[in-house]
Amino acid sequence: MLLSVVVPCMNEEASIPMLVERLIAATDAWxxxxxxxxxxxxxxxxxxSAICAQCAEHSAIRGLKLSMNRGHQVALTAGLMAAKGERIFMLDADLQDPPELLSDMMAMMDRGYDVVYGRRSERKGESWFKKVTAHGFYRVLNRLSDVPIPNDTGDFRLVTRRALDAVLQMPERARFIRGMFxxxxxxQIGIEYIRDPRVAGETKYPLSKMIRFAFDAMASFSIKPLQIATRMAFLTLIVAALMGVYVFGSLILYNTVAGWASTVLIISFFSGIQLLTLGIMGEYLGRLYVEAKGRPLFFVDEQAGDAVEPVVEKIANHQ
Structure with a gap:
């Protein structure tokens, strides 16, 4: 098998027929x-049901149904683990990333690249808030990350088998696929493209999920938030020392001024710093707890299409 196309789908019933039609056309050369x-x-x-209908119509299509919703990154991982091709093409079901770019990616991979990722030069159909936050996310992530991650990229990419096998050896639960690659x-090399609006349905990444995803990305590839918390703790110690000098000086000079506002302000400031530091430490500790349990990432409920091997056992027991 030369090429595997992997598409995670979540409530994409309306998009499936057009998705398959464009994928069949884009992969016609192979x-x-x-x-x-x-x-x-x-x-x-x-x-x-829409996936099963396409499996019945096209022999090249295989379907995997997870036992419950595990999130986009885990669903993508399930598809990557089931893929049998020497080259693996990833995209989302909403068709914002054009499958027609596959031929250009294949040509670039023929030149010896292991990863060809799409870089968004323009984002159509998205609000100014989404564009601004997405732009800021990648810049902040790169400032915090220990590994440079290309700006304005998603999981839309073509990778070789050896690059995929390397990523599949990473067992973490909080997965950030683009960072892992x-x-x-x-x-690796990027190719610019214009991201189109969704063909149907609604986005599966509201603000709350975007924030969670952003912190997962930062926590997975950097300990700098912990380092920042440590520096903030030292800063508060310095401020506290200066305040101590001021208080004792006031007592000696009998220049004390009674006032609850300043006291409340100082207590609130130190309490906020302490809670922020504890929160950051708690996020990392929680990830250690989840990783230590060693549970499988997901379970497969059903399969459709021509399965050559019993992939259910292989991927459900992956550690």
Whole structure:
């Protein structure tokens, strides 16, 4: 198998027919040597029925249904673990990332690259708030991360088998796939494209999930938040020492001024710093707790299409 296409799907019933149509056209040059793996991430609509219908119509399509919603990154991991191709193409089901770019990515990979990722030069159909926060997210992440991660990139990419195998050896639960490929190394290059609006449905990343995803990314690839918390703790100690000098000086000079406002302000300031530091430490500690349990990332409920090997056992027991 030369090429595997992996697509995580969550409540994408309306997008599946157009997705498959464009993927079949985009992979026509490699017909007979391509598989398309659609992963249903615990959808609550008829996404799985739509996937099964496409499996019945096209022999190249395989479907995996997870036992419950595990999140985009875990669903993508499930598809990557099931993929059998020597080259693996990743994109989302909303078709904001054009599958037609595959031929250009394949040509660049023929030149010896292991990872060809898409870099968004323009984002159509998105609010100014989403554009500004996305722009800031990648810049802040790169300032905090120990590994340089390309700006304005998602999981839209083509990778070789050896690059994928390297990433699949990483067992962490809080997964940030694009960062994991950056950490793995190998020869990588970007290709710019214009990101289109969704073809149907609504975004699966509201503000709360975006914030959670952003912190997962930072915590997975950097300990700088802990270092910042330590520096803030030292800063508060310096401020406290200066305040102590001021208080004792006032007592000696009998220049004390009674006032609850300043007291409350100081207590609030130190309490906020302490709680922030504890919160950051708690996030890292919580991740250690989750990792220590060693549970499988997911379980597969059903499969559809031509499965050559018993992938359920292989991927469900992955550690």
């Amino acid at each position: 017909r007979g040597d391509t598989e398309i793996v659609l992963v249903d991430d615990g959808s609550t609509d008829d996404t799985w 950056a950490w793995a190394g190998f020869r």
